[in-house]
Amino acid sequence: MYLRHGTFSYLPELTEDELAAQIRYALDNGWPVSIEYTDDPHPRNVYWDMWGLPMFDLAEPDAVLREIADCRAAFPQQYVRVLAYDARLGRQTTALSFLVQRPSREPGFRLARTEAHDRVQRYALQPYATQAPPGARYEEP
Template sequence: MRITQGTFSFLPELTDEQITRQIDYCLAHGWAIGIEYTDDPHPRNTYWEMFGNPMFDLRDAAGAMLELADCRKRFAQHYIRLTAFDSTHGTESVVLSFIVNRPSREPGFRLVRTEAPGRTIRYGIESYAVQARPEGERY
């Protein structure tokens, strides 16, 4: 299963050259670059771990690519995403994010059904990453 979150998630993996072009685009708009990582990419897990500080003063994509290379080296089996933060008044939010690294094996998710009072059925998503069972023994 391939996790599809953020911009470009349905496209093939971006090359480092394509990532550099996206960083250049972000810097041209005055956006700060951030790098985050996680081992649990649940759709509601919006709080990934920051790798270093956001790069507000960055003027060249090479600096972000060096940080990304370091993050990939230290967290090779994690999901890593690049974010662009627009600090202009009125926006002050992440305006672009995309995954730039994936683990060699993506565990995926399962749908959890819970019955509640009044014949109510609730659904949730649970990551296989939180289970200790290997891929062939999940069901």
Template sequence: MRITQGTFSYLPDLSDAEITLQIAYALENDWPCSIEYTDDPHPRNDYWEMWGLPMFDLKDPAGVLLELNECRKTFPSHYIRLTAYDARYGRQTTALSFIVQRPAKEPGFRLTREESADRQVRYTLHAYAADRPEGERY
């Protein structure tokens, strides 16, 4: 199963050259970039761990790619995403976000159906990766 979160998630994984072009696009629009990682990509898990601070002062895509590669070295089997923020609205607004690294094996999710009173049906997603302790999921 392939996690589909963010821009480009239905496309094949982007190469470093394609990632660099997206970083350049974000920086040309004055969108600072941030790198985040997780081993629990549940759709409701919006808050991934940050790799350092958002790079407000970087204007060169090579600097962002350098930080991205350092994060990849440190977390080779985690999900890593790059997020670009648009501050024109006076608050943190995501302008672009996409996954730049995935684990070699993505175990997927289980959908649990629960029937309750008045014919209500509730569905819950459970990540198979979450069955293992944090740090050992992939």
């Protein structure tokens, strides 16, 4: 399964030059950039772990690219994403979010259906990855 998550999720993986161009776009707009990682990519899991602090007042993408490389090296089998925040409206708003790394094997999700009163059916996504404990969810078989 290929997880669709973030701005460029239906496009091929970004090259390093394309990644640098997107980060430069965010910096040119004055958006601070943050890097996050997780081993639970459920669509409703918005609480990913932060890699360092958000990076403010940068002019060039080199520092962000270096931090992305460090995060990828530290967590080679987890999802890593880049977020850019726009604070013009007086609150933290995500202006841009995209994956920069995914595990080599993505186990996917199971669609669970439950029936309630009056023939009501409810659906839920349950990730196969969370059947393993945190830290062991994307190990190679």
